[in-house]
Amino acid sequence: MKSTFRILFLARWELEKNGKVPLCARITIDGEKVKFSLKSEVSSSIWDPKSGRAKGQTKEALQLNRYLDSIKGQMITHYHSLSEANEVVTASMVRDAFLGTNIKSNTLLAVFEEFNDRQEKLIGIDLAQSTFNKYDLTYRRLKEFLKVKMRKNDTLLCQVDRNFVMDFEAYLKIEYKLDTNSSEKLMRIFKRITTMCFKNGQMPKDPFCDHKLKKVKKDRGYLTKSELESIIDFKPDNKRLEKVRDIFLFCCFTGYDYSTTAALTDKDLVADDDGALWIDTHRIKTKTAAKVKLLDIPLSIIKKYERKRDSIFLLPVMSNAKYNLYLKEIASICGIEKNVTSHLARHTNYLTELSLMTHSRAVAQG
Structure with a gap:
């Protein structure tokens, strides 16, 4: 569909002073109009509102009309240049291009x-x-x-x-x-x-004002003690699944989410007066404090990868997409029918090890 593009020069009669009126330009594209000052003025006696030009052959009239023709030519050039680079061109974009200001996006x-x-x-x-x-x-x-x-x-x-x-x-x-x-x-x-x-005034009306977004409350579930034990007892035959199992168990026993776990470094490890190690950090998404005492299993996982580290991070956390994909593979091998994801670890969140403490040695040894 072809755009309607018009340029009109207007006199600001309400600002007439000493027989002179300031001029402005109005650009119209598909109904959108913008008006801006030309920083010039003309004698009110020679201005023709119908043609949007100065009338007569006086020196003032001829110079002004040449100036207006030049401005119109520049704006047409800007319009065509913008049309080549953008599917949609607005009146504001042409004005901003002519004035040499940053073009405000209206798309x-x-x-x-x-x-x-x-x-x-x-x-x-x-x-x-x-x-x-x-x-x-x-x-x-x-x-x-x-x-x-x-x-x-x-x-x-x-x-x-x-x-x-x-x-x-x-x-x-x-x-x-x-x-x-x-x-x-x-x-x-x-x-x-x-x-x-x-x-910002870029839209005349909020399109969501009459549309409510719905969210359904879901029970995210958790792993039972026996399901968690099956993952702890799982003996991976490759390093890929071993890393994923260890990261998942670390999250289960600390309650940390994927992003926070991935960001942990040595600086987050602190010791209390009794020499016990804690993680003292903030959650990545919420920025809330998250101080957790390291029990046997998460502590053994950190020590396991301490010698293998090739970065500042405590654990070798992979991308979230691969992590969740490999978790499903582990769940299938362990006979767990639940949808095991990174988020499930937080809801499992075993902060006491009780009978599971006997498994920490197996985790540490892989």
Whole structure:
């Protein structure tokens, strides 16, 4: 569909002073209008409002009209340049290009990409890699949705409404078979972007104002004592599964999540007055304090990898995707029918070893 692009020069009659009126330009593209000052003025007696030009053949009129023609030519050039680089060009983008200011993004994916670029720089500072991965996934799913369902490479922020939100949510559930909670996570990130744009004045209305995101409470489950013992007694025939088993058991006996466990270093180890070792750290996602005494099994796991370390981290934690994949392999071998994931360890969270203390030697020896 061809865009409607118009440039009009106007006189600010309300600001007339000493027979002079300041001039401004108005750019209109597909109904969107922006107006800005030209930092110039003209004698009110020679300005023709209908043509948007100076009338007559006086020196002032000729110079002004040449100036206006030059401005119009520059804005047309900017419009065509922007059209070659962007599927959607707005009046604001042409104005910003002409004025030499940073072009403000008025399209959904452009704003989302800028947001992700800022967030990526915060990984390891106040943002976990896993959180950024969700931002990136949401961006990619939106990009796919626009291309597959709407046949667009991007869309104006003003075109993102409640119907857009509902259609995207349905796309996630239908095309990717996401349940209510999985789709809700991505939709909540999408909502963060639209809320930011609405508060910045880039969107006329919050598209989520009449759409509530639903989340279903689920019992995440836990491992029974016998199921946990079967993993402790498991004898892996390769180092890959051995590492995964050890990391999982470490999480079970400390209550730490995957991200926090992966970030642990020697600096997090402290000894009390009795010489017992503790981990004193903060959870990666919530930043809350998490001080845990190291019982036999987690302590033996740390000592096991102490000599093998090739980095500052206490344990050889792999990517979350591979970790969960290998956990399922271990669960299958051990005859555990539950969906064993990294998060299940936190809910198992055995803080007392009791009869399991006899297994610590087996874990330490692999």
